[in-house]
Amino acid sequence: MRKINAEIPSVYNPKKVEEKWYKFWLEKDYFKAKHNHNKENNFSIVIPPPNVTGSLHIGHALNNTLQDILIRWKKMEGYNTLWLPGTDHAGIATQNVVEREIAKEGKSRYDLGREQFVERVWEWKEKYGNNIINQLKKLGFSCDWSRLRFTLDEGLSKAVRKVFIQLYKEGLIYRGNYVINWCPRCQTALADIEVESIEEDANLYYINYPIKDSKGEIITVATTRPETMLGDTAVAVHPDDKRYKKFIGKTAILPLMGREIPIVTDSYVDPEFGTGAVKITPAHDLNDFELAKRQKLQVINILNNDGTMNEQAGNFKNLPVFKCRERVLNELRKKGFLNNIEDYKHSIGHCYRCGTIIEPYLSKQWFVKMKKIAEPAILAVEEGRIEFTPSRWEKVYYDWMRNIKDWCISRQLWWGHRIPVWYCQDCGEIIVELEDPTICKKCGSHNLLQDPDVLDTWFSSALWPFSTLGWPEESEDLKCFYPTSVLVTGFDIIFFWVARMIMMGLKFCGDAPFKKVYINPLITDAEGRIMSKSKGNVIDPLTVVEEYGSDALRITLASLTIQGNYICLSEERIKGFRNFANKIWNVSRFSIMNLADFNIDKIEKNKLKMTLADKWIISRLNEAIKKSTDYLNEYKFGEAAKTIYEFTWSEFCDWYIEFSKPKLYQEKDTIEKRTSQYILWFVLENTLKLLHPFMPFITEEIWQKLPHKGESIMVSPWPKYKEKYMNKDAENKMEKIMSIIKTIRNIKSDMNIPYSKEIDLYLNVNEKYKLKLIEENVNYIETMIKTKSLEVGTGIKKPEYSATGVLEGVEIFIPLKDIINISEEIARLEKKLNKINSELNLIFKKINNKDFLSRAPEEIVKKERDKADDLRDIKERLENNLKSFKR
RNA sequence: GGGCGGAUAGCUCAGUUGGGAGAGCACUGGUUUUACAAGCCAGGGGUCACAGGUUCAAGCCCUGUUCCGCCUACCA
Numbered sequence: 016m017r018k019i020n021a022e023i024p025s026v027y028n029p030k031k032v033e034e035k036w037y038k039f040w041l042e043k044d045y046f047k048a049k050h051n052h053n054k055e056n057n058f059s060i061v062i063p064p065p066n067v068t069g070s071l072h073i074g075h076a077l078n079n080t081l082q083d084i085l086i087r088w089k090k091m092e093g094y095n096t097l098w099l100p101g102t103d104h105a106g107i108a109t110q111n112v113v114e115r116e117i118a119k120e121g122k123s124r125y126d127l128g129r130e131q132f133v134e135r136v137w138e139w140k141e142k143y144g145n146n147i148i149n150q151l152k153k154l155g156f157s158c159d160w161s162r163l164r165f166t167l168d169e170g171l172s173k174a175v176r177k178v179f180i181q182l183y184k185e186g187l188i189y190r191g192n193y194v195i196n197w198c199p200r201c202q203t204a205l206a207d208i209e210v211e212s213i214e215e216d217a218n219l220y221y222i223n224y225p226i227k228d229s230k231g232e233i234i235t236v237a238t239t240r241p242e243t244m245l246g247d248t249a250v251a252v253h254p255d256d257k258r259y260k261k262f263i264g265k266t267a268i269l270p271l272m273g274r275e276i277p278i279v280t281d282s283y284v285d286p287e288f289g290t291g292a293v294k295i296t297p298a299h300d301l302n303d304f305e306l307a308k309r310q311k312l313q314v315i316n317i318l319n320n321d322g323t324m325n326e327q328a329g330n331f332k333n334l335p336v337f338k339c340r341e342r343v344l345n346e347l348r349k350k351g352f353l354n355n356i357e358d359y360k361h362s363i364g365h366c367y368r369c370g371t372i373i374e375p376y377l378s379k380q381w382f383v384k385m386k387k388i389a390e391p392a393i394l395a396v397e398e399g400r401i402e403f404t405p406s407r408w409e410k411v412y413y414d415w416m417r418n419i420k421d422w423c424i425s426r427q428l429w430w431g432h433r434i435p436v437w438y439c440q441d442c443g444e445i446i447v448e449l450e451d452p453t454i455c456k457k458c459g460s461h462n463l464l465q466d467p468d469v470l471d472t473w474f475s476s477a478l479w480p481f482s483t484l485g486w487p488e489e490s491e492d493l494k495c496f497y498p499t500s501v502l503v504t505g506f507d508i509i510f511f512w513v514a515r516m517i518m519m520g521l522k523f524c525g526d527a528p529f530k531k532v533y534i535n536p537l538i539t540d541a542e543g544r545i546m547s548k549s550k551g552n553v554i555d556p557l558t559v560v561e562e563y564g565s566d567a568l569r570i571t572l573a574s575l576t577i578q579g580n581y582i583c584l585s586e587e588r589i590k591g592f593r594n595f596a597n598k599i600w601n602v603s604r605f606s607i608m609n610l611a612d613f614n615i616d617k618i619e620k621n622k623l624k625m626t627l628a629d630k631w632i633i634s635r636l637n638e639a640i641k642k643s644t645d646y647l648n649e650y651k652f653g654e655a656a657k658t659i660y661e662f663t664w665s666e667f668c669d670w671y672i673e674f675s676k677p678k679l680y681q682e683k684d685t686i687e688k689r690t691s692q693y694i695l696w697f698v699l700e701n702t703l704k705l706l707h708p709f710m711p712f713i714t715e716e717i718w719q720k721l722p723h724k725g726e727s728i729m730v731s732p733w734p735k736y737k738e739k740y741m742n743k744d745a746e747n748k749m750e751k752i753m754s755i756i757k758t759i760r761n762i763k764s765d766m767n768i769p770y771s772k773e774i775d776l777y778l779n780v781n782e783k784y785k786l787k788l789i790e791e792n793v794n795y796i797e798t799m800i801k802t803k804s805l806e807v808g809t810g811i812k813k814p815e816y817s818a819t820g821v822l823e824g825v826e827i828f829i830p831l832k833d834i835i836n837i838s839e840e841i842a843r844l845e846k847k848l849n850k851i852n853s854e855l856n857l858i859f860k861k862i863n864n865k866d867f868l869s870r871a872p873e874e875i876v877k878k879e880r881d882k883a884d885d886l887r888d889i890k891e892r893l894e895n896n897l898k899s900f901k902r
Numbered sequence: 903g904g905g906c907g908g909a910u911a912g913c914u915c916a917g918u919u920g921g922g923a924g925a926g927c928a929c930u931g932g933u934u935u936u937a938c939a940a941g942c943c944a945g946g947g948g949u950c951a952c953a954g955g956u957u958c959a960a961g962c963c964c965u966g967u968u969c970c971g972c973c974u975a976c977c978a
Contacts, residue, residue: 025937025938026940027940212975236978238978240978283976283977284977285977287977293978296978300976300978301976302976302977303976303978305976361977362975407906407907408906410905411906411973414904414973414974415974418975506972506973542913543971575914575915577915577916579907579908579915579916580907580971580972581972582915585914585927587926587927587928588914588926588927590940591926591940594941595940596940597938597940598937600937600938601938601941602937603937604938605936605938608937645918649918654918657916657925657926661925668937668938669942672937676936679936757944760944761943761944761945763932764932764945765944765945769932769933770932770933770935770942770943771933771934771935801935854922861921861959864959865958866957866959867958868958870957870958870959872921874921875921878921878922879921882922
């Protein structure tokens with residue numbers, strides 16, 4: 016009879032349960048961290064703060080799923096956990112969003128003015144800034160929302176200011192005129208790492224520069240950016256270059272401009288490249304700038320902030336760079352200065368926020384001196400105080416840190432932390448103070464002007480692990496949770512963020528901000544391409560949640576998380592894990608139906624009568640607990656998830672549930688039945704606990720429906736591995752029974768016998784030990800295989816027209832008089848025999864090798880010999896069976 | 903130019919100190935069975951990129967080669 020439970024549907028519906036339990040956890044305050052001064056018992060993570068303008072993408076989903084797994088797992092292990100959430104003010108991105116918004120009103124930020132504009136951005140932030148936070152909640156993340164932070168919060172701003180001032184006072188922050196990366200669209204300076212080099216097909220232009228006072232002599236230079244010639248102030252050649260010896264010290268006439276520029280020598284010039292003569296544009300090329308400093312050359316800036324030419328470009332004034340390039344080339348061609356154009360592939364810098372081509376641009380900016388700050392940060396990793404996982408990222412970190420350059424931190428934006436520097440308009444004094452100054456200490460003037468620039472957003476992000484905990488105050492949070500336990504992030508921001516946090520943490524808190532950096536992979540689509548809106552291959556996590564549930568998405572992402580750099584995600588994958596959720600749902604449904612009359616409190620554990628299957632599943636569960644916990648400790652999320660998945664589906668559901676049915680279906684309340692119920696409950700509850708960090712909603716829903724103690728699975732203890740539950744003997748025995756069942760199924764399938772067809776079954780067993788084992792556990796075979804009759808014994812003769820299966824020490828006969836096709840059966844057996852023979856040959860080669868016998872460890876030799884014996888036995892029986900057909 | 907990573911089943915990838923080549927998906931056949939057809943049962947499919955070396959034994963360690971990614975660098 017089919018047992019039906021009308022109350023529990025056979026398909027899991029995540030929509031009905033997710034919201035309910037998230038609310039429940041919040042009401043119970045489970046996410047809220049407590050102050051606990053026993054630091055060993057604290058486990059803390061700060062979230063990589065998403066941009067306040069952002070909306071949740073699949074990368075966030077992965078990154079935060081992994082953090083949530085750690086937090087939930089550690090919490091169940093008994094730690095006092097803190098997962099501190101927050102958002103990042105994202106200077107350029109946020110300013111862009113609001114600028115676009117006011118553009119719709121036909122206004123620019125200049126129309127509003129600085130103060131009003133910033134107010135508009137705050138309004139925008141209050142209105143939309145929590146979008147991404149609410150999206151995070153949809154995925155069940157257990158962040159401590161009472162500690163939500165924003166990089167522009169008062170406390171965090173104070174930290175920024177304090178850090179700036181200290182670095183300035185120590186001479187580690189300075190202001191200067193340098194060639195920096197300028198984004199003409201964002202109209203701000205960028206740090207070197209904010210420039211993305213993209214290799215493009217371009218041209219190398221050869222331009223003739225006439226030599227002054229000569230009879231038509233010229234020097235030819237090569238350039239990729241011909242328009243910059245308008246700002247040239249010299250031509251440089253290598254001092255040893257014989258070709259140009261005659262020109263050294265002479266003067267060239269800059270075409271189109273008519274400016275007289277010197278021909279200088281510098282060993283920076285590579286004589287092999289181009290013509291070996293380089294045009295020098297100090298204001299728009301870093302190397303040229305350095306060279307100009309060495310040679311004391313004139314510096315001419317030809318660009319405006321918006322990427323158009325300024326008055327220094329003469330007739331080309333107000334033209335945008337590329338228009339200007341065209342015009343310059345035309346003019347050069349017309350006037351006979353353009354010598355040649357070659358195809359040329361090279362890297363061109365683009366703004367990492369808007370993609371616009373970056374112009375090297377001479378301007379006054381603020382910088383942080385990095386070398387000194389980097390040293391202790393390198394040491395911290397070398398000494399193992401910070402560990403990267405996977406460890407290969409340490410090399411990437413070292414490589415960057417050991418070649419670190421000064422960091423340009425000023426941005427010509429309005430949205431961000433204003434640089435805390437005032438200039439006295441009367442005496443020129445520079446004032447850098449914690450509190451806004453009103454008077455110049457030097458001359459007493461009140462005529463002070465604050466620096467208009469703001470700081471790079473990453474400057475405040477660098478302080479995130481301690482500024483969020485209350486630094487510079489000596490707060491309880493800081494005392495309890497700094498340093499944090501682990502940082503989980505992507506490799507794309509190791510330089511931007513991780514390295515800088517390490518430097519700042521060491522510098523200002525004396526301790527690295529985290530003990531471990533776990534680098535999670537990047538998600539690509541099924542074909543391995545990075546997801547992007549323009550490619551149209553994005554998988555939106557919220558759509559996935561809507562369709563398949565949050566748990567399905569989470570367990571998919573966790574299972575795919577390997578130690579590599581990329582993981583391929585597809586909807587097919589998610590469907591597979593949605594099916595897994597349904598499997599869990601149904602095994603629970605089965606359990607709940609069969610535990611209706613079960614009461615944990617009435618169970619007397621020492622009176623239980625455990626069957627072989629009971630001992631086996633307990634041992635397997637124990638193994639799964641050990642393996643999955645070990646994997647989590649090693650941050651192998653995929654392996655941990657897979658271990659639990661396989662245990663749940665392939666062992667618990669596929670085998671144990673079937674084995675337990677006869678006992679569970681007994682009408683009477685026997686000790687056997689109660690034992691079965693207990694084991695079923697015990698295994699299921701522990702499985703749910705193992706799954707909880709990965710799939711919090713479904714596990715809570717089921718746990719609450721099952722007999723349980725405590726108020727939530729979220730705060731229940733993590734399963735513990737216990738040596739005494741390991742039972743290798745039961746595992747070996749069960750495996751033997753299972754392999755008999757598998758072999759019979761195999762024969763039935765090969766012979767096209769449907770599952771429901773009852774068969775006569777003979778098991779001929781040649782060993783006393785095995786005979787006893789099978790006799791005692793024959794009920795498992797009968798549970799799985801429908802039999803008309805079953806005979807187990809020694810010396811059983813093979814009935815005529817039987818299909819045969821051979822295992823170590825066991826022969827299986829299934830008489831199939833009406834069905835069997837002799838030639839097919841012979842072919843089947845011969846195929847098996849061939850396989851055995853080739854295996855046997857390999858082993859013979861080994862065990863007949865003297866060197867193997869003398870040098871391999873004894874246990875390996877014994878293993879091989881045993882295997883050979885088993886295979887020989889199987890081979891012999893297969894041959895006998897074949898003979899019986901051929902007779 | 904330098905560095906890092908990768909090459910294992912049709913696809914995407916696991917494979918922890920060297921000792922029986924695995925998973926998911928896809929594919930083929932069977933199957934309405936007292937939880938689940940989003941299920942169950944069974945099956946096919948791999949010279950572990952190539953060439954050497956170390957070893958009794960190599961997907962794993964060493965050397966070289968080819969191909970593919972990524973990061974990085976001032977060759978205009």
